Structures are given as structure tokens and as C-alpha cells.
Amino acid sequence: MMENILNDNIRAIRWQNNALELLDQRLLPARAEYLRLEHVNDVADAIRDMVVRGAPAIGITAAYGVVIAASARYQQSATSWKQDILDDIHTLAQARPTAVNLFWALDHMKQLFDQIKGDPTKILLDEASDIHRKDIEANHTMGQYGAALIDKSCAVLTHCNTGSLATGGFGTALGVIRQAYKNGNIKQVFADETRPWLQGSRLTAWELSQDRIPVSLIVEGAAAHLLKQGEIGWVIVGADRIAANGDVANKIGTYGLAILARHHNVKFMVAAPTTTIDMAMTSGEKITIEQRPGAEILSFGGQSIYENNMENEGICAWNPAFDITPYSLIDALVTEKGAIVQPTHEKLVALMKND
Amino acid sequence: MMENILNDNIRAIRWQNNALELLDQRLLPARAEYLRLEHVNDVADAIRDMVVRGAPAIGITAAYGVVIAASARYQQSATSWKQDILDDIHTLAQARPTAVNLFWALDHMKQLFDQIKGDPTKILLDEASDIHRKDIEANHTMGQYGAALIDKSCAVLTHCNTGSLATGGFGTALGVIRQAYKNGNIKQVFADETRPWLQGSRLTAWELSQDRIPVSLIVEGAAAHLLKQGEIGWVIVGADRIAANGDVANKIGTYGLAILARHHNVKFMVAAPTTTIDMAMTSGEKITIEQRPGAEILSFGGQSIYENNMENEGICAWNPAFDITPYSLIDALVTEKGAIVQPTHEKLVALMKND
Numbered sequence: 001m002m003e004n005i006l007n008d009n010i011r012a013i014r015w016q017n018n019a020l021e022l023l024d025q026r027l028l029p030a031r032a033e034y035l036r037l038e039h040v041n042d043v044a045d046a047i048r049d050m051v052v053r054g055a056p057a058i059g060i061t062a063a064y065g066v067v068i069a070a071s072a073r074y075q076q077s078a079t080s081w082k083q084d085i086l087d088d089i090h091t092l093a094q095a096r097p098t099a100v101n102l103f104w105a106l107d108h109m110k111q112l113f114d115q116i117k118g119d120p121t122k123i124l125l126d127e128a129s130d131i132h133r134k135d136i137e138a139n140h141t142m143g144q145y146g147a148a149l150i151d152k153s154c155a156v157l158t159h160c161n162t163g164s165l166a167t168g169g170f171g172t173a174l175g176v177i178r179q180a181y182k183n184g185n186i187k188q189v190f191a192d193e194t195r196p197w198l199q200g201s202r203l204t205a206w207e208l209s210q211d212r213i214p215v216s217l218i219v220e221g222a223a224a225h226l227l228k229q230g231e232i233g234w235v236i237v238g239a240d241r242i243a244a245n246g247d248v249a250n251k252i253g254t255y256g257l258a259i260l261a262r263h264h265n266v267k268f269m270v271a272a273p274t275t276t277i278d279m280a281m282t283s284g285e286k287i288t289i290e291q292r293p294g295a296e297i298l299s300f301g302g303q304s305i306y307e308n309n310m311e312n313e314g315i316c317a318w319n320p321a322f323d324i325t326p327y328s329l330i331d332a333l334v335t336e337k338g339a340i341v342q343p344t345h346e347k348l349v350a351l352m353k354n355d
Numbered sequence: 356m357m358e359n360i361l362n363d364n365i366r367a368i369r370w371q372n373n374a375l376e377l378l379d380q381r382l383l384p385a386r387a388e389y390l391r392l393e394h395v396n397d398v399a400d401a402i403r404d405m406v407v408r409g410a411p412a413i414g415i416t417a418a419y420g421v422v423i424a425a426s427a428r429y430q431q432s433a434t435s436w437k438q439d440i441l442d443d444i445h446t447l448a449q450a451r452p453t454a455v456n457l458f459w460a461l462d463h464m465k466q467l468f469d470q471i472k473g474d475p476t477k478i479l480l481d482e483a484s485d486i487h488r489k490d491i492e493a494n495h496t497m498g499q500y501g502a503a504l505i506d507k508s509c510a511v512l513t514h515c516n517t518g519s520l521a522t523g524g525f526g527t528a529l530g531v532i533r534q535a536y537k538n539g540n541i542k543q544v545f546a547d548e549t550r551p552w553l554q555g556s557r558l559t560a561w562e563l564s565q566d567r568i569p570v571s572l573i574v575e576g577a578a579a580h581l582l583k584q585g586e587i588g589w590v591i592v593g594a595d596r597i598a599a600n601g602d603v604a605n606k607i608g609t610y611g612l613a614i615l616a617r618h619h620n621v622k623f624m625v626a627a628p629t630t631t632i633d634m635a636m637t638s639g640e641k642i643t644i645e646q647r648p649g650a651e652i653l654s655f656g657g658q659s660i661y662e663n664n665m666e667n668e669g670i671c672a673w674n675p676a677f678d679i680t681p682y683s684l685i686d687a688l689v690t691e692k693g694a695i696v697q698p699t700h701e702k703l704v705a706l707m708k709n710d
Contacts, residue, residue: 159576190673193652195550195574201653209669217652217672219550220575221608225644225678228610253576255583259618260611289580297548297572298556314564317572318545323580 007178007211010164012052013060015129020064022052025165029206040069040088047095054166055240055276056135059101062092063128066109070120082113098249098290098322100241100278105131135168138273138336139175146176146271146334147183154233155188157226160251161203162238172238172271176334181213189213192220194253196296220253227264235261239272246327246343247284252320258329271334279352284324292319362533362566365519367407368415375419377407380520384561395424395443402450409521410595411490411628414456417447418483421464425475437468456630460486490523493628493691494530501531501626501689502538509588510543512578515606516558517593527593528626531689536568544568547575549606551651575608582619590616594627601682601698602639607675613684626689634707639679647674
């Protein structure tokens with residue numbers, strides 16, 4: 001498989017010399033530096049502190065985290081490591097509450113323990129690498145399915161970062177965009193800045209510019225005015241969790257874009273691997289929404305607007321990290337198993353049966 | 356008139372000891388410092404450099420600028436000051452070429468020159484003070500009309516800054532909010548941060564916290580999720596220009612909020628003085644939208660995200676400063692002459708005939 005094709009040169013996660021290396025996304029775009037992680041608590045911290053973000057990337061990182069934990073626990077005790085590591089898995093699971101890929105990856109790795117005799121490092125590393133490789137493959141497949149829906153040349157709008165930085169590589173929504181751009185059906189990508197973390201301006205704009213795909217930034221407030229101009233054919237986003245009825249939990253701001261797209265008769269696409277689909281979750285309304293510190297809204301690249309504590313000034317902030325887009329506002333749900341037009345529970349059940 | 360009533364303690368513009376003092380809004384909320392201006396060129400610079408902003412506040416500042424100019428020109432020459440001051444008026448008019456209130460105030464002051472004999476300082480200062488006082492009065496009247504529409508206790512969402520900082524005092528949309536809070540019908544104000552200039556987080560949150568009105572900040576992407584919670588009764592905004600059909604030009608982001616409000620069955624109110632209504636402009640579609648530098652999107656309090664020039668990185672930005680909200684999305688248009696429910700051209704014509 002050729003990963004470093006044109007328009008796909010970034011990798012956020014790599015395993016090198018018996019350790020996990022993560023591109024520190026908090027420093028982008030000022031600096032592109034990899035953090036080297038040799039202890040599982042550092043991996044959990046990196047997930048919590050958003051060194052790495054994006055649901056698929058978090059899952060892959062957690063899988064490598066299990067490798068690091070198993071290796072260390074086995075060296076401590078060859079007999080009790082399978083019990084001892086449960087603390088580490090719990091620590092990893094606690095790092096971020098919304099991304100289902102995290103729990104999926106941890107469960108997947110844990111299921112291998114029974115069959116392991118002796119040092120678990122190699123077998124687990126092979127599995128984590130496999131998860132990583134399959135994620136990139138899934139993104140390429142997803143890219144094909146999604147790009148096939150974009151049947152005439154248009155501009156697109158995307159939200160947050162769903163690219164190589166958010167996945168094993170290539171990206172979900174940005175993977176669709178990469179593929180459609182390669183096909184000649186995207187003439188321009190608009191990315192909103194995605195406050196408060198600025199994944200759009202810091203990550204998506206940087207990633208697309210590195211890969212020489214034309215990108216224009218907007219503030220989120222400009223989305224409605226942009227959609228009114230008539231050039232945007234699709235709004236394309238990723239997902240952090242998809243419920244069994246097709247409701248989508250994704251970065252705060254997604255739900256508003258879906259309403260604005262529908263109002264302007266612009267199509268709305270969600271691209272995500274099937275690992276993001278949680279068939280046990282009957283409706284998006286039941287998904288826990290992570291509330292993050294209000295201080296995030298009043299800082300930008302580490303610089304605070306209010307020097308004193310906001311609370312001292314009587315200023316609060318309401319800072320949900322995700323919102324829920326109901327399936328009725330979604331025109332296409334694209335996975336590595338295929339694309340669903342106008343998703344419903346029945347269509348999702350049928351999709352999940354595909355192999 | 357009692358200006359310093361509870362919940363209204365901020366004044367951005369004041370005349371003290373023969374000079375104009377402006378609260379330097381570029382420094383807020385870190386520091387609340389007044390700049391003392393004794394020369395007309397300093398007044399023009401202050402308008403250009405956004406020491407003062409908000410259309411009504413700019414008009415009042417320009418009127419005081421004429422006082423300063425006339426006083427200085429009269430001391431230079433008691434016989435030619437009325438001719439000499441035209442240069443100063445031109446300088447003031449050039450400071451913000453798009454602000455209608457600026458031209459209105461300069462014309463209004465100039466029309467007094469013919470009747471002045473001797474030192475013009477007192478008569479012009481009386482007139483500037485009168486413009487200032489009448490603006491505050493209009494805001495109080497508007498506040499009463501708008502607050503009367505909020506007939507049960509709810510939370511509200513506002514955009515940009517339309518308060519004492521943007522006007523002579525009390526504010527337009529924030530004036531309605533101040534009055535409704537005093538009436539006990541607003542339990543909580545949500546303010547969006549209003550990218551890229553952050554008028555919401557830097558100015559509105561500060562102004563409300565100074566006046567002890569509870570305020571919670573959100574990112575603009577959280578507006579849809581907030582509206583879905585069911586606690587917001589009204590979205591209340593100001594206007595930069597209102598066309599004869601009721602379409603409203605206002606800070607970028609307003610149009611999207613109007614769509615989201617309608618989607619969630621939340622009422623949408625625009626509050627502005629009748630000087631903002633341009634009956635010569637038949638439709639909002641004809642209003643020119645100012646495009647501002649893309650670099651504004653990639654800076655925050657003067658700190659740039661991309662150290663190099665964005666264009667060098669292949670990153671562009673689309674940065675319209677305003678958008679147009681069609682009259683069909685507006686539930687109430689509130690002015691000092693009265694409130695219109697579901698504005699139309701006919702209702703606007705009738706309103707403008709009121710005295």
C-alpha cells in the first residue's frame with residue numbers, strides 16, 4: 001500500500017524503536033514535533049491533554065498504549081500481568097469520555113490476552129499495527145465511497161479536523177475530500193476555524209496546505225453567509241460516535257452546520273469508520289456530551305483574554321465539546337463498508353451485516 | 356435622568372475638563388483606561404484605530420470631535436474658523452468611511468455653524484452633549500419596547516457587542532436585555548464570543564459582568580446545541596443597517612443565528628435606532644458587504660497562529676464582516692419609535708412616520 005501518495009504526506013502516530021511517537025498537535029502549526037511515549041500513563045495523558053485527538057487516532061493510540069502497558073506489566077510479573085494491566089486499561093479508558101473508538105480498541109486488545117503465552121509484546125504490537133493499517137485502508141475505501149457521491153465539481157465546507165491528524169492516516173471526511181479533489185470534483189475546500197480548539201485553522205488548514213489542496217478559512221459565524229453564495233455542494237464532517245438510529249455525535253458546531261446546510265439545500269455528509277457506530281446506543285440523545293473547562297473559550301494558543309479568573313469577574317462559560325446531529329439532517333453516511341443515503345436504523349443494521 | 360442606575364455603569368464616551376475621554380476598547384477586558392483627546396486628529400485616529408466602535412458611539416465621538424476642532428480653529432482665527440474647520444470635518448469623515456452615523460453627526464453639527472456668532476465652543480458642546488443624551492434616551496425607550504415583548508422568564512442569546520460600549524450608553528440589543536433583566540424576565544444571558552474580533556468575549560461579557568448581569572460565554576458553534584436545550588426564549592441582536600423591506604445587515608454570524616433560532620422555534624429580535632434604517636435601500640441584497648483581511652481570522656489578541664504569511668503556506672481566508680438576515684426570519688424589530696412584529700416594508704414605512 002502506498003501511503004505517501006500525492007496529497008497525503010502527514011502521519012500523526014508512529015511506532016519507532018519500541019515506543020509510541022505522537023505528533024504533538026497542540027504545537028501545530030507553529031512546530032511539527034513528535035513526543036516519544038514509553039509509559040502507559042504518558043499515553044493516557046497525551047489523549048487527555050489532546051496531544052492526539054480525533055476518534056480513530058485516539059483508538060489507535062490506545063491500542064499502542066496497551067502494548068506499552070503489557071510489555072511493562074509482563075516485565076514486572078510474567079504471571080499476573082493480565083490482571084495488573086486492567087488498571088492501565090481503566091486509566092486509558094478514562095482519558096476521554098465520548099469517542100467510542102477508544103473503548104473499542106481497548107476491548108479489542110484485551111480479547112487477545114487469553115490466547116497469549118509468554119511475552120505479550122510482539123503479538124499485541126502486531127495487533128495494534130494491524131488496527132492502525134486497517135484504519136488507513138478503511139479511510140481509503142471510505143474516500144472512494146464518499147467521493148463517488150460528489151458527482152459534479154463544487155466547493156465543500158468541512159469542520160474540525162478529520163484528516164491524517166485525526167486518524168491512522170488519510171482521514172475520514174478529509175479522506176473523502178482528498179479523494180474527490182484527486183478526482184477533480186472539488187475545486188475549493190472551505191474549513192471553519194472550529195473554536196475553541198481551532199482544529200480547523202491550526203490543523204485542517206495546515207494539513208491541507210502541506211498536501212497542496214487549496215483551502216480557505218472562515219469563522220464559524222460566516223458559514224450561513226457562505227452557504228448562501230451557492231458554491232458549496234456538500235458539507236462534509238466526521239463523527240465521534242454514531243447511534244443505531246443514525247444520529248451523529250461530533251465536534252460542537254456540527255449540528256448547526258447541518259441545519260444551515262438543509263436551509264440552503266446543501267447536502268450534508270458524515271464520513272466515519274464502522275468502529276464509530278455504536279449499535280448499542282439506540283439514539284443520539286443518550287450519548288454523553290463531554291463538558292470541558294470554560295477557560296478554553298477564553299484562551300487562544302495559550303493566551304488568556306481574562307487575566308484574572310473568569311469566575312471572579314462573574315463570567316461563566318458553557319463549553320460542550322460535542323453536539324448531536326439527528327439522522328434526519330444527514331444526506332449521506334459514508335463508512336468503509338459502504339455509503340448510506342438518508343440513514344435510518346434499518347439501513348444501519350443492514351450495513352453492519354456487510355463484510 | 357439617572358444614568359448610573361443599577362446594571363448600567365459603563366460609559367465609553369465622556370466629556371471632562373474641556374476634552375473628550377474615550378474608554379480604550381482595544382485594551383478591554385485586561386485594562387479599563389480612558390484616553391484623553393484634546394486635538395481633532397487624535398479623535399479621528401481613535402475612530403480609525405477602533406479605540407471606540409459601534410455605529411452610534413462613533414457618531415457621538417465625531418460630534419465631540421467637531422467641538423474640539425471648532426474651539427481650536429476659533430482661537431486661531433475668529434473670522435475664518437468656519438472655513439478652516441472643513442479640513443477637520445473631512446478628516447473625521449475619512450476615519451471610518453462606512454459608518455452612516457458618522458456622516459449624520461458631522462452634517463448635523465455643521466448645520467449649526469451659520470447661526471453661531473463669536474466663540475462656537477459652548478453652542479457646539481451643548482449640541483454634541485444633546486446628541487449623546489438623546490442616544491441614551493432612545494436606547495432606554497427601545498429597551499422598554501423590546502423588554503415588553505419578553506413576557507415570560509427565559510434565557511437569551513446575544514451576538515457581538517451592542518451595549519454601553521457601542522452607543523452613548525445603555526445599548527441597543529443589550530439595552531433591551533438590561534431592561535428585561537431589571538423586569539425580572541431574563542434569568543441568564545448567553546453571549547457568543549463573536550469571532551474574529553471577539554466583541555462577545557472581550558466586550559459584552561466584560562460589560563455585563565461589570566453591571567452584575569449573569570453572563571455565560573459560548574463559542575458560536577455551540578449556538579445550535581444551546582438553542583436545542585429549550586431555555587433560550589429570544590436571540591437578541593443589533594443592526595448596522597436595516598433596508599426598507601426589513602432585511603438586516605449586522606455582524607457576521609447574525610444570519611446563521613436567525614436560521615438556528617427559527618429551526619428551534621426561538622424568537623429573533625433586532626434592536627436598533629431608526630437612524631439605522633435606510634429607506635433608500637430597497638433590499639438587504641443590495642447592501643455591500645465589507646470584506647476584511649484574512650489575517651484577522653488567524654490572530655487573537657494580536658497573536659498570529661501562522662508565523663509566516665498565510666499565503667506562503669497556501670492558506671487563504673474568506674472574511675466578510677457582515678451578513679444579511681432576511682426580514683422573514685425576524686420576529687421583532689425594535690426601535691425608539693416602537694416595535695414591529697414580523698417586519699415588512701409597509702410596517703417600516705408606517706413606523707418611520709411616527710413622531
